[in-house]
Amino acid sequence: MSSNIRIEKRCLQCGKIFTAKTTVTKYCGADCSKRGYKARKRAEKIKLTEVEAKQTIQQPITELQAKEFLSIEEVCKLLGVSRTTIWRMTKSGQIQTANFGRRKLISKKSISELFVFPLEEEQSNEVDITFDIDECYYINEILSLYQISEKALYDLIKRFKIPKIKVGKFVYVPKEKIDSLLK
Ligand SMILES: [Zn+2]
CATH class of the missing domain: 1.10.10 (Arc Repressor Mutant, subunit A)
Known part of the structure; x- marks a missing residue:
């Protein structure tokens, strides 16, 4: 439904003042709308990682030891090493990872093999x-x-x-x- 509404609004992405045709318009145009969408997705992803990290911190170590497949955060906690170290080791192929959707998992076995x-x-x-x-x-x-x-x-x-x-x-x-x- 097209309307005759004309509202002065400030674009949430670039901050420019523009004339909106609906009350819910947030962006001045398609470009800003696209950028805004990407920024929101990025923020969601960061939030998800933070939530996972938080869950991992609260998770008892015995629970981690019993798991067959671990997230990168969990491996860090289990081994007491930094995220950077684990990333480097996955990149160099010392640790194998598998992608499940947006999550990367590491098998406990591949960790054990580093020691034995x-x-x-x-x-x-x-x-x-x-x-x-x-x-x-x-x-x-x-x-x-x-x-x-x-x-x-x-x-x-x-x-x-x-x-x-x-x-x-x-x-x-x-x-x-x-x-x-x-x-
Ligand atoms: Zn804009």
């Missing part, structure tokens, strides 16, 4: 070689470089008795051995 590497059984390889870390790949580096699965890689390491060393959370293997097998 199948090292013990192979320590009998008795490697005496000295490791020069600069001449080594770490596991995830090989996975992305040669596009093979973690399982396939560990099978290779085992089969060809490739020496490896664990430094912190990372397992390193000599570049030379890997390159000669996979190149």
